[in-house]
Amino acid sequence: MHAQVIRLESTKEKMEETNTAESVETAYPGTPETETQEPAKSAKREPNRERNRGVALRVLLPFFTFLMVLALWSFVQTKIAPELPTPSQTWEHAKEVLAHPFYDKGPNDLGIGWQLLYSLGRVVAGFGLAALVGIPLGFLMGMSINIQRAITPLVQILRPVSPLAWLPIGLLVFKAVNPSAIFVIFITCIWPMILNTATGVKAIPQDYLNVASVLKLSKLELARRILFPATLPYVVTGMRLSLGVAWMVIVAAEMLTGGIGIGFWLWDEWNNLSVPSIIVAIAIIGITGIVLDGIMGLVQMRLDYTKR
Amino acid sequence: MAQYLELQKIGITFKTARGSFRALDDINLKVEKGEFISLIGHSGCGKSTVLNIVAGLLNATEGFALLKGKEVKGPGPERAVVFQNHSLLPWLTVYENVQLAVNKVMGDKTKAERKDWIMHNLKLVHMEHASDKRPGEISGGMKQRVGIARALSMEPDVLLMDEPFGALDALTRAHLQDSVMEIQAELGNTVLMITHDVDEAVLLSDRIVMMTNGPAATIGEILDIDLPRPRERLQLAKDPHYHQLRGQVLEFLYQRQMRPAA
Incomplete structure (x- = not known):
């Protein structure tokens, strides 16, 4: 039911956690809720769904902003300032730089x-x-x-x-x-x-x-x-x-x-x-x-x- | 023999930006040990100023207060104050708030004795269950209870209460009034209480000191409340004498001392 709202796997896990924590009486910790536990739950489902929506939006909206920045960056790079590196070039470079953060090749070349x-x-x-x-x-x-x-x-x-x-x-x-x-x-x-x-x-x-x-x-x-x-x-x-x-x-x-x-x-x-x-x-x-x-x-x- | 607590010809003049302001004039009052006195008057008439002078937080311009024959100079724990807005220190627990007072007043006692005394006082106000809570976690009425416990723990010669229930809702207030009556019956404290609540004054007091309006406010009339103790608010509600006393206070406040346009 809540899978419609959630696309990120990690968020889904987080939600499951909150679900079980909130409804200890009906579900054992760690066991995903099943349809057999219907009676006590019908009342709870709505607020839970609301909360899940909240969590999803909290994760998705910043992610969306991040994507927008990347898009803007790519646009500027291709149309205005070709001297800029592309996001993927930068990502590759970051991996290089961060691979050995504490290298020490003398005082003028430190990680x-x-x-x-x-x-x-x-x-x-x-x-x-x-x-x-x-x-x-x-x-x-x-x-x-x-x-x-x-x-x-x-x-x-x-x-x-x-x-x-x-x-x-x-x-x-x-x-x-x-x-x-x-x-x-x-x-x-x-x-x-x-x-x-x-x-x-x-x-x-x-x-x-x-x-x-x-x-x-x-x-x-x-x-x-x-x-x-x-x-x-x-x-x-x-x-x-x-x-x-x-x-x-x-x-x-x-x-x-x-x-x-x-x-x-x-x-x-x-x-x-x-x-x-x-x-x-x-x-x-x-x-x-x-x-x-x-x-x-x-x-x-x-x-x-x-x-x- | 000298009175237990005596206010003699107390007057006070405040210096303000617009010249001097005569707040109190010629306040004379004698209080016996174990008496419960209420000071009642319209807001701004200087009743809190009287209390602050007795507490030593303010200095009178003329006159003085005598406690057990000695002139009051500066504040001290023998004149413990229950402040209107509880004034608990928010970073200390309920227990620690009382402890601060007990350690100061009973520094010569052993740790265990002091602990017992703190818990004893919290029990008096029915707050022993919340000793580890912080003021932010308890209700307004509970805070005021702790404030009372803190004051009682100092074993004051006179307990000064500055509109102690003013910030509470009516039901909580009634509850606390009952507690204060119980405690006073048990410990026989001498109490000076500021209030603007007529029912509260009649219910709790042995005498009600009614103050005239300022500037230069003074004591207008003192009313003996000769209702037998223990008093019970539901019984009193049907007691014609209670209503007569209540009527006298109301008449003083609303006919003879018409509230100035507020």
């Missing part, structure tokens, strides 16, 4: 896996340093109006500046590529962390503070038992935002600094005129971005009481 890990390492370092500085600073700003007055103008002026503008300063001060890139990521991450943390502290409901004063909590207890947990959702949101931007910025920064890294690799492949590599790099950067955001999402689930 894409290494490039990715170097970029991630810089992002993690800059992000971590920004958290160490930005979150405490945000707390101070949120708790003291005078510290807020002192810092806000500086933050407001520097926040709209592209972090890449700091790269020359980094190179000048650190006289090396790697710390400069980390410095740029640090600058990228610190503003959202400061501002979100400060906002979080200021958004704590007066009720919670009243509870604290009735209980006569000490400053330390107040910070540990109330300010910190109440602010955590804002802090994590700030971290999630800044990590997303950091991942965008590192690609650009590495294009400028050279050396190793996914951004450098992309630019290097452009110099080699290897356009399929560039497209592969774009896909890898995008997927890595999703994974990073997913990880922050999990952290948020874990730490953010509003998401539990």
Whole structure:
């Protein structure tokens, strides 16, 4: 019955799973439903069918979009820009590149896996340093109006500046590529962390503070038992935002600094005129971005009481 | 002998952007140990301000509150507050919310004793079954029960309740009122409760303090509720004396203190 709607084999399996999970009373787990179990099921069939439709559409519609992009790509390639590789050429190239991601033929010829890990390492370092500085600073700003007055103008002026503008300063001060890139990521991450943390502290409901004063909590207890947990959702949101931007910025920064890294690799492949590599790099950067955001999402689930 | 709780000539003036605002004027009240007092008045008349001054969350401009002969300075657990919107910390479980208070007030007791005390207080409000739930997982009435348990666990000299049932639906409210009456009969707490619900005030209180409208609100009249305890809401509904008392409060609120255009 539901086979009419579903064409993908994998989706069908997924549906069967949901079916059995939902109707434990009527079917043993793993046994496909059969027509003999009719009585209890007639009422359930309609909503199940609805749900299956939902699952199918969730899988099919993105797949359709993907096909559209491929069609557009092929069209542009044949009619407008023949220099572009075809989707199938790119796919072949991707398989080559991804077959040996961690090959190492000296510092100037590393596999894409290494490039990715170097970029991630810089992002993690800059992000971590920004958290160490930005979150405490945000707390101070949120708790003291005078510290807020002192810092806000500086933050407001520097926040709209592209972090890449700091790269020359980094190179000048650190006289090396790697710390400069980390410095740029640090600058990228610190503003959202400061501002979100400060906002979080200021958004704590007066009720919670009243509870604290009735209980006569000490400053330390107040910070540990109330300010910190109440602010955590804002802090994590700030971290999630800044990590997303950091991942965008590192690609650009590495294009400028050279050396190793996914951004450098992309630019290097452009110099080699290897356009399929560039497209592969774009896909890898995008997927890595999703994974990073997913990880922050999990952290948020874990730490953010509003998401539990 | 000094009164158990006494408010002496309390007045408060707030400084606002448009000059100063005289909220309360010359509030005098004497409360005996174990008494249940309700403060009733139209919204904006400053009844919550009175409670906050007794709680120590606000400082009176003139006058002071005395508890057991000592002047109230700043908040403290001996004047536990049940807040209108429960004010449970959402990242802690029901148990942990009460624990925060118990650890603070009974830090000298052993861990097992404190645990027993926490569970005892949750049982008082019939919430022991939900001790591992978080506030987000329980209903509004249940949250308020936990808020009451938290306040009771501090063994306060006076229990301050700021419209404790204001945010609840009528049926849940009746349920909680019964619970509060039971607990008060058992523990003999001294209670100061803010309310705008006439039935609630008559049902629960020994005396009802009726406040005039602001600005410069003060105590207009104090009504003794001499209904015998234990009180039972269905019995009272047929009791002419109950209706007479209720009528007196209504008359004060709606004839002598006509609500200003809201």
